[in-house]
Amino acid sequence: MILKIGKLFIAAVIFTGISALAVSAFAASGPALFRSEGCIACHTIDGHGGSVGPNLSHIGSQRSLSWIKTQIVTPGAHFASGSTVTINGKSYMAIMPNHKNMPASDVNTIAQYLESLK
Template sequence: MRTLAMCVLLGSAIVAGQHFQEGDGKKRNPAIGNIVAIAAGEKAFNEGCAVCHGQNGQGGRGPNLAHGRVMWHTLSDEATYKRIKEGVPSGGMPPTPGSEEKLWQLTAYVVALRAPAAESPQTGDAAVGETLFWGKAGCNECHSIRGKGGSIGPDLSDAGGSRSTTVIRMAIEDPGANGSKGFEKARVVLKNGTALEGVLKNRNNYSLQLLDGRGELHLLLMTAVREFTVAKQSAMPPNYKARFSAAEINGLVAYLAKQTARPLQAAN
C-alpha cells in the first residue's frame, strides 16, 4: 500500500513537472541549442565577458555560469537575453552592446551553461540578509526556510542550490518578472458576497484552490463563484528595491544563496 501511494505521488509530481514545462514553452529563438550560434557566442563571451565570468564561465567577479546542471528555477531564454543586453547595474554587470543576432548567440552560449547561486561569488553580507529576512523585510511571512516561516510563497530552503544569483535578485527587485510559476495571485468573489484573495493552487473547470494570507487553503466549487480574476502582478510586494539599499538587497541575495537543501555536486 505504502509503495503504491509513493508511486502515485511520484506520478503526479512528474505530470506537474511536464505541465510546467509546457506552460512555459514558448517558441525558442533558433540560436538556442544551435551549435554554430553557441560557438559564435563562446567567442564573443571570451572577448567581452570572460574578464568577469571566467574563461569558461566558471566565475570570478561575476557569477559562475558554467555548470551544465539543469535547474528548475533557471532564467527563461528571454530573461537571460534581457540580462545580457541591459546588464544588472545594481549587481555590477554592465549592459552589452551589439546586434540582436550577437546577443542571441551570447544567450545561446550562456543557456548552455548554468550555475546555482550557492556556487557563485556573492558581494553581499549574508548576516545582513538573514536579519532582514526574519525581521523588518518580513520575507518569512510568506516564505519558509527549513520548516520555519509562511507558505504563501515558495519554500526557500534550497534557494541557493536551485536558483542562480540573478533569479534570486530578480525575484526580490522585480517580483514576477521571470513568471510566477504556480503562485499566481488571484481574487475570488463568491455568490454569497464573500471576497477571498490569495495564491492560486489548482484549478480545473469545476473547482479551484486558493491559499490565503493566513495559510488557509480554500477549496471552492466554480458553481459557488461569482467572480474570479488572476492578477498580472506577483503576490510578492513590488517595492523592496525602493525600500532597501543596494547593500541590503545584496545581503538578502547572499543569505538566500547560502540556502541549500542538498550537498553540492562536484564541479565537472
C-alpha cells in the same frame, strides 16, 4: 615631523579598524533582514515561516544569485503578477511584493544568504 606622520598613521589605522567593526556590528545579516523585511511571513526556511510563497530552504541549488536579486526587486520580471505559478510542483498565486526601494546593499545581503542555502 616623521614622528607626527607616524602618529597620524597609527590614529588613522585605529580609526579605520573601529569603523570597520562598527559597520559589521550594525549591518544586518541575511537571516535578520529576511525577518525584518517580512520575507518570513510568506516563506519558510528550515521549518520557520509562512507558506504563501515557496519554501526557500534549498533555493540556492535552484536559482542563481542574480536571479534571486531580480526576484526580490521586481518579481514581476519572472512571474506575471496575479497569475497562478507552479514552483517545485506546488501552485502559488504570484503576489510577492516588489522591493524597489530596498537599499541595494540589503538586496545583496539577502540574495547572498538565500544563494548559500543549498
